[in-house]
Amino acid sequence: MSKCGRKKYFKTNLRQMTMETVESQQDGGVTNSVAESKSAHMQTQTGQNSVPTLAQVSVAGSGTGRGSPAVTLVQLPSGQTVHVRGVIQTPQPSVIQSPQIQTVQVATIAETDESAESEDVIDSHKRREILSRRPSYRKILNELSSDGPGVPKIEEEKSEEERTPPHIATMAVPTSIYQTSTGQYTATGDMPTYQIRAPTTALPQGVVMAASPGSLHSPQQLAEEATRKRELRLMKNREAAKECRRRKKEYVKCLESRVAVLEVQNKKLIEELETLKDICSPKTD
DNA sequence: GCCAAAATACGTCAAAAGTG
DNA sequence: CACTTTTGACGTATTTTGGC
Numbered sequence: 519m520s521k522c523g524r525k526k527y528f529k530t531n532l533r534q535m536t537m538e539t540v541e542s543q544q545d546g547g548v549t550n551s552v553a554e555s556k557s558a559h560m561q562t563q564t565g566q567n568s569v570p571t572l573a574q575v576s577v578a579g580s581g582t583g584r585g586s587p588a589v590t591l592v593q594l595p596s597g598q599t600v601h602v603r604g605v606i607q608t609p610q611p612s613v614i615q616s617p618q619i620q621t622v623q624v625a626t627i628a629e630t631d632e633s634a635e636s637e638d639v640i641d642s643h644k645r646r647e648i649l650s651r652r653p654s655y656r657k658i659l660n661e662l663s664s665d666g667p668g669v670p671k672i673e674e675e676k677s678e679e680e681r682t683p684p685h686i687a688t689m690a691v692p693t694s695i696y697q698t699s700t701g702q703y704t705a706t707g708d709m710p711t712y713q714i715r716a717p718t719t720a721l722p723q724g725v726v727m728a729a730s731p732g733s734l735h736s737p738q739q740l741a742e743e744a745t746r747k748r749e750l751r752l753m754k755n756r757e758a759a760k761e762c763r764r765r766k767k768e769y770v771k772c773l774e775s776r777v778a779v780l781e782v783q784n785k786k787l788i789e790e791l792e793t794l795k796d797i798c799s800p801k802t803d
Numbered sequence: 804g805c806c807a808a809a810a811t812a813c814g815t816c817a818a819a820a821g822t823g
Numbered sequence: 824c825a826c827t828t829t830t831g832a833c834g835t836a837t838t839t840t841g842g843c
Binding site for chain 1: 812813814816
């Protein structure tokens with residue numbers, strides 16, 4: 519089996535899982551396996567793999583939520599502990615809900631494409647077209663942050679990077695604070711510090727800042743300029759891709775946290791419903 | 804310990820989205 | 824509208840995991 523095939527499967531799975539998670543939550547479906555399946559796919563990036571576990575929930579103040587909201591501890595698969603307060607509150611725009619719900623039906627498209635020869639090429643293009651882009655992770659989370667002060671804002675971390683020496687940098691993973699419908703909670707946990715490779719913000723050795731554009735005459739100079747521009751573009755995109763992946767991870771973490779919270783919320787609501795049923799239903803005995 | 808499979812990270816390209 | 828930024832897709836390299 520080719521690695522790429524697996525890769526594709528994994529990425530598609532992750533993408534769909536995110537959407538399916540939401541749908542099953544909204545449908546009131548069984549969501550117990552969400553945290554497990556997620557963590558099974560998403561191990562820690564730094565090689566410190568953890569055993570995938572379900573989000574553990576312990577209710578500290580097991581009141582019914584009326585008046586003073588109870589505090590619920592949610593143990594995330596990643597080991598983070600989350601404090602959830604006030605389970606029953608007004609709904610809030612979800613992180614998960616992108617403005618346009620995009621349920622991708624790749625299989626359907628493949629069916630309509632009868633030409634087997636150009637299938638690969640067309641398929642690739644069509645997939646790109648159909649996977650119309652949602653708003654950026656930055657935008658999604660920043661919009662949420664305007665809804666609640668506890669939602670982490672995705673910002674440039676340049677100030678952080680600029681401060682670090684250009685060799686091996688010790689990076690402390692930033693503490694995330696999320697705002698949920700149930701109130702603020704922090705995803706703290708003792709995150710280890712990682713040794714990361716030096717950011718490649720410096721220009722490659724071969725790249726020299728060009729002379730003024732007007733001074734380029736010979737074809738060789740033009741070629742050099744083109745090469746320089748290309749290398750600069752590649753370098754910038756390299757950094758952008760890194761940053762994008764970082765934001766994506768943060769976004770996924772946020773989703774995972776939210777799923778855990780919503781599971782707790784759902785569980786409590788079910789319990790409350792059962793309690794009310796018991797109270798209201800006439801004794802048959 | 805070896806090895807294959809799985810998972811993860813990275814660089815690049817292309818195209819959509821954002822910006823001035 | 825030109826230019827920049829962002830991100831999905833892809834291919835590849837590296838690391839981790841699990842079976843033997």
